[in-house]
Amino acid sequence: MRYNEGKSGDKLSVLGFGCMRFPRKGPVINVEEARKLVETAFESGVNYFDTAYLYPGSERALAASITGIRDKIFIADKMPTMLCVSASDFSKFFSKSLERLKTDHIDYYLMHMLTEMATWEKLRELGAEKWIAERKKNGAIRHVGFSFHGEQSEFLKIIDAYDWDFCQIQYNYIDAHNQAGQTGLLKAVSKGMPVMAMEPLLGGRLTNSLPKRVESVFREENPKYSFAEWALRWLWDQREVTLVLSGMNGVEQICENVRVADETRPGVLTAREREVFRLVRDEFNAAFKVRCTGCHYCMPCPHGVDIPTCFATYNAYCSINKITGIKQYMFNIGGLAPVQHYASQCVSCGKCEPKCPQRIPISQTLKEVAGKMESFWFKPMTAAARAIIGVNAKARK
């Protein structure tokens, strides 16, 4: 494993473990599986594990997986900033995280999902700076940073608004000039801050659902590289990236990522490969209508809309073909089940939109989805199909 040493003085593995996507058994994390993955990663040299108060079950599963190695790894955890409404909330959420993690300190503590300067100003008014200073003084927090999803101009304001130790940005070859982007990365590095890259595979979309044309471009260029390898090579080619957080949920995936981390040195990409990424970015952006990563932060919708699935199937409609998209919509959105989660159920209440890290105009986009996927025949046909197979639809207001 390669390591980077930044302003913090810690030797951080260039591959970090994102614990948001620990394997699940139904709705709960499969702790035994998670433990095996953490063990494998640790034995391969990974020493940075990223969780959050808001990732359901993740802190406890990580705690159960690091017995005996707590002092050999770095834990990154996050304050649920969107839930903080009073000064006492900082200590309340932080104490809960320590309790779940069974630890007395967090190595890298982030203000979770700052999207604009106003969010940080609100936290500052609640006393965040004083609270952080006290925790750093007593050693409960070693380094403080923020994770960011928003416009680049907001990132550039936030980064100058406090003496941050590090930051975490969404960064991958599609987002090279989106959100904080390369400009934000370089700005952070100029301030001596380690930068942790999240969403290296854009929630799996850069491996599982690339447009066919993009797949061909990569395969023609080098059939030996998997799509994940292409994405990771783009990141580790850049010496400014301190580490790449990957939500690994299989041993094979860990082994592949560790191998690519070892093999990819900064400056490794050829001019031709850089050109391939430019081409692929254009193809990708032309093919996908909605930049949803499937993170589920916007859920649940009080009116029952399955927002990420609506967008995933709409993307399939636009990038694969209409029939595939509509079939997926029908089966995955509850067309044949007792309860439906259609895009047309959206009443534009707006509750979901502030929670979306990709800043998708959700209700407006759902109208577009409903218009394309739910033609005049769609609901009568699925209702008839339910009747034939004996499924009773439950009325939803």
Ligand code: SF4
């Ligand atoms: S805007 Fe629509 S999708 Fe979002 S929470 Fe409200 S009803 Fe649900």
Ligand code: SF4
């Ligand atoms: S709409 Fe936004 S918040 Fe919801 S799953 Fe997609 S990216 Fe995540």
